[in-house]
Amino acid sequence: MRVEQISVFLENKAGRLSEVTRILSEAGVNIRALSLADTSDFGILRLIVNDNDKAKEALKRNGFTVGKTDVVAVEVGDHPGGLHKILDVLYQANVNVEYMYAFVQQSGNNAVIIFRFDNLEEAVKILTQNGIKVIDGSVLYGM
Amino acid sequence: MIYNMEYETMPREALEAIQFKRLQATLERVYAMVPFYRNKFHEAGITPSDVRALSDLHCLPFTTKQDLRDNYPYGMFAVPMDNVVRIHASSGTTGKPTVVGYTARDIETWAELMARALASGGASRGDIIHNAYGYGLFTGGLGVHYGAEKLGASVIPISGGNTKRQIMIMKDFRPTILTCTPSYALHLGEVAQEMGVDFQGLHFKSGVFGAEPWSEEMRQEIERKLHLSAVDIYGLSEVLGPGVAVECIDAKNGLHIAEDHFIAEIIDPETGEVLPNGKRGELVFTSITKEAFPIIRYRTRDISMLHREPCICGRTHVRMSRVTGRTDDMLIIRGVNVFPSQIESVLMEMEGVEPHYQLVVDRKDNLDLLTVRVEVGEHIFSDEVRMLQTLERKISKNIKEFLGVSAKVKLVEPKTIERSEGKAKRVIDNRVL
Ligand SMILES: [Zn+2]
Numbered sequence: 061m062r063v064e065q066i067s068v069f070l071e072n073k074a075g076r077l078s079e080v081t082r083i084l085s086e087a088g089v090n091i092r093a094l095s096l097a098d099t100s101d102f103g104i105l106r107l108i109v110n111d112n113d114k115a116k117e118a119l120k121r122n123g124f125t126v127g128k129t130d131v132v133a134v135e136v137g138d139h140p141g142g143l144h145k146i147l148d149v150l151y152q153a154n155v156n157v158e159y160m161y162a163f164v165q166q167s168g169n170n171a172v173i174i175f176r177f178d179n180l181e182e183a184v185k186i187l188t189q190n191g192i193k194v195i196d197g198s199v200l201y202g203m
Numbered sequence: 204m205i206y207n208m209e210y211e212t213m214p215r216e217a218l219e220a221i222q223f224k225r226l227q228a229t230l231e232r233v234y235a236m237v238p239f240y241r242n243k244f245h246e247a248g249i250t251p252s253d254v255r256a257l258s259d260l261h262c263l264p265f266t267t268k269q270d271l272r273d274n275y276p277y278g279m280f281a282v283p284m285d286n287v288v289r290i291h292a293s294s295g296t297t298g299k300p301t302v303v304g305y306t307a308r309d310i311e312t313w314a315e316l317m318a319r320a321l322a323s324g325g326a327s328r329g330d331i332i333h334n335a336y337g338y339g340l341f342t343g344g345l346g347v348h349y350g351a352e353k354l355g356a357s358v359i360p361i362s363g364g365n366t367k368r369q370i371m372i373m374k375d376f377r378p379t380i381l382t383c384t385p386s387y388a389l390h391l392g393e394v395a396q397e398m399g400v401d402f403q404g405l406h407f408k409s410g411v412f413g414a415e416p417w418s419e420e421m422r423q424e425i426e427r428k429l430h431l432s433a434v435d436i437y438g439l440s441e442v443l444g445p446g447v448a449v450e451c452i453d454a455k456n457g458l459h460i461a462e463d464h465f466i467a468e469i470i471d472p473e474t475g476e477v478l479p480n481g482k483r484g485e486l487v488f489t490s491i492t493k494e495a496f497p498i499i500r501y502r503t504r505d506i507s508m509l510h511r512e513p514c515i516c517g518r519t520h521v522r523m524s525r526v527t528g529r530t531d532d533m534l535i536i537r538g539v540n541v542f543p544s545q546i547e548s549v550l551m552e553m554e555g556v557e558p559h560y561q562l563v564v565d566r567k568d569n570l571d572l573l574t575v576r577v578e579v580g581e582h583i584f585s586d587e588v589r590m591l592q593t594l595e596r597k598i599s600k601n602i603k604e605f606l607g608v609s610a611k612v613k614l615v616e617p618k619t620i621e622r623s624e625g626k627a628k629r630v631i632d633n634r635v636l
Binding site: 065067069070071076097098099101102104106123124125126127129158159176 | 579580581584585586587588591592613614615616617618619
């Protein structure tokens with residue numbers, strides 16, 4: 061019930077993000093979701109792609125520092141308060157969200173949100189217990 | 204004014220006779236008292252009695268910073284600790300400082316040489332000396348302090364920092380002589396301007412500036428902005444502290460070396476060969492009167508040259524030109540000696556941090572700013588911003604603790620630090636001297 065995410069260290073200067081997307085596109089890797097967290101000095105680009113190994117290999121070959129983290133993809137109901145319900149469940153259970161961002165594709169009519177937790181096992185357990193749908197990586201990469 | 208007319212204007216012949224006598228006594232003493240020197244002399248196959256003239260000095264082995272480090276902390280002392288009344292230290296290449304000691308007589312000698320230096324810079328009894336060199340392990344503050352008292356001047360032991368308060372004190376206490384690093388002098392000028400205080404309305408006549416390399420252009424800027432006459436002073440704790448050499452306010456063209464206490468040589472830093480007068484090379488000092496911490500042929504790594512032409516001031520002591528650089532990559536940041544290797548050891552001690560780094564030094568508002576660029580490898584990389592920021596802060600904190608200098612840490616992508624012939628360029632010094 062986990063999704064593999066790759067992250068890339070970027071200096072905060074012009075052209076670095078487009079360099080990453082260029083490398084991935086030349087390697088034939090599709091980007092499924094992307095989020096950039098940045099400070100005044102540096103940024104961390106987080107990516108969900110259709111082929112992690114290929115993406116990692118291409119980026120490393122081009123001198124980027126690449127990391128790998130497990131995240132959780134959660135289906136969010138297409139109705140008011142859908143996301144709130146999820147966050148509330150996590151809050152009540154004292155599960156800390158490190159960060160989150162939206163997945164490009166929808167799952168049917170529902171949106172997909174990527175969550176990064178401190179304690180992934182615990183989070184997945186809480187979510188499923190509360191009837192929230194967690195999407196497995198194998199399904200997600202193909203979406 | 205010449206503080207010690209007899210010694211400072213002594214005819215060369217008499218001066219050299221004294222130098223030789225004092226050199227012999229020093230050699231006998233280090234041979235007897237310091238195992239390091241005895242072993243070095245044995246290895247070179249010489250004993251003190253083989254030195255029969257001043258010109259034989261070049262047969263003696265050099266002493267390096269590494270030797271001092273190997274004998275940390277007291278191994279180079281030539282007197283029992285009972286006789287040591289003061290200890291100073293300067294930062295070394297690996298974080299361990301270089302420790303030096305002084306007997307009561309050494310302190311007396313140092314005060315005499317600093318009194319000479321201040322007099323050479325225009326001070327005399329009745330002057331008020333605003334001493335903004337740091338007081339502490341660093342020799343600057345206390346060195347000037349004792350010299351000022353010896354001279355009979357009034358010293359304000361203000362030390363470094365709290366610049367606005369310094370300006371207020373300058374207005375109210377009316378000091379006439381300023382002593383600090385040249386970059387701090389310019390900083391004082393700027394802060395005064397911001398506060399609406401004009402140096403022209405203060406009472407300074409001259410300033411004695413040193414502890415870091417500076418240029419003729421910087422001198423002109425200081426003189427213009429601070430409305431005083433600026434002279435250059437040189438010294439290093441391994442040899443004594445400030446007062447080893449100083450410019451005379453009359454000529455302001457080269458620093459007279461106190462030759463009745465030190466013998467200076469210029470060598471080719473590659474071959475160790477002694478170079479003639481007027482040739483640029485590495486400065487080497489031998490102390491000939493020090494008791495607690497005598498030093499034989501110490502390689503300073505400072506680049507200079509010697510001039511023996513007579514000076515208009517009447518002093519007969521040789522002049523060294525302003526130090527123009529270093530033979531190693533040591534940086535002086537806000538008066539603190541920083542070696543890239545020290546930063547490297549800080550990084551190496553932190554788990555996962557790779558020693559791919561670069562030091563960038565800038566000068567903003569006349570204060571030195573050190574930025575340490577560190578390449579982010581996989582071991583320290585995290586997908587969380589918070590983790591990387593914590594790492595930056597931790598490196599910064601360790602550098603501050605280890606080296607006593609504040610640094611901004613900037614994480615950079617791998618392989619972004621310039622490498623020439625596979626060797627990383629460790630230092631970018633953007634300061635314009
Ligand atoms: Zn002179």
